[in-house]
Amino acid sequence: MIQTEQTVVTPCGTFVAMWDEDESVPVAYRGDQQAVAYFKAFLDLNVISGRNGAVLAFDSLEPADLHGFCQSREFGIAVLQDPDDFIADVAMEAQDDE
Secondary structure, three states: OEEEEEEEEEOOEEEEEEEEOOOOOOOEEEEOHHHHHHHHHHHHHOOOEOOOOOEOOHHHOOHHHHHHHOOEOOOOEEEEEOHHHHHHHHHHHHHHHO
């Protein structure tokens, strides 16, 4: 069952990155195949480090890495979090500030 979804907008279209609640299931992509190919090429051609310092890979992205490190104004890539995840993140930040 899909637990987390994030929408990715590229100059070639949009797609959704989906993560299953079973962490052994890799990220899946659904949507415009040209947009998926553009995003994959972006990751392949640019060395992008994630939260733990490891280079990000298309087949093993995590939600926090996609949203936190894969957005690029220069390459026209924007990542939109699932609204429920966004609200949960805001609530956690508010608790941390207290």
